[in-house]
Amino acid sequence: MTNTTNKSTCFIACIVRCNECEFSKNKGNVRKLCNFVKCANPKLIINNMTLQIKKISTRKEFKTFARFANKLYEGNPYYVPSMPFDDLNTFDPKTNGAFDFCEAEFYLAYQDGKVVGRVAAIINHKANEAWKVKQVRFGWIDFIDDINVSSALLEAVAEFGRSHGMT
Numbered sequence: 001m002t003n004t005t006n007k008s009t010c011f012i013a014c015i016v017r018c019n020e021c022e023f024s025k026n027k028g029n030v031r032k033l034c035n036f037v038k039c040a041n042p043k044l045i046i047n048n049m050t051l052q053i054k055k056i057s058t059r060k061e062f063k064t065f066a067r068f069a070n071k072l073y074e075g076n077p078y079y080v081p082s083m084p085f086d087d088l089n090t091f092d093p094k095t096n097g098a099f100d101f102c103e104a105e106f107y108l109a110y111q112d113g114k115v116v117g118r119v120a121a122i123i124n125h126k127a128n129e130a131w132k133v134k135q136v137r138f139g140w141i142d143f144i145d146d147i148n149v150s151s152a153l154l155e156a157v158a159e160f161g162r163s164h165g166m167t
Contacts, residue, residue, distance in 0.1 A: 136161030
């Protein structure tokens with residue numbers, strides 16, 4: 001899929017309006033997913049509910065990312081809670097040696113201001129070179145039971161890969 005700056009394209013199979021996206025200069029309804037990963041203020045309005053995928057960068061956002069699964073699965077007897085401080089160390093290039101040959105971006109999904117999902121997009125350059133592939137991976141994916149949220153999170157990973165030359 002080719003991204004352009006004068007059209008909004010949408011992965012979600014419903015009609016959406018992205019009023020604030022810098023890429024939707026046409027100001028109209030479109031049938032493809034807004035290039036929300038690149039937007040300054042990425043928002044999709046789906047069935048009168050705002051869905052926002054945000055690339056995170058602050059310590060506070062990383063703490064929210066690390067704690068999300070524990071909140072989502074709270075009370076589930078089959079879930080083994082993670083230790084957020086361990087995850088924070090894993091996400092930090094200063095404490096995780098994998099960042100010497102990997103790069104990653106982390107995303108949170110918000111619906112009407114509430115966190116409803118998370119995902120990490122990861123490119124392992126060493127593995128890609130050894131296997132002669134151009135792949136992006138994902139991890140730490142958790143979300144509410146909503147196809148729009150899961151689709152938008154996976155599209156964020158795919159866009160990260162495309163923007164880094166992955167196929």
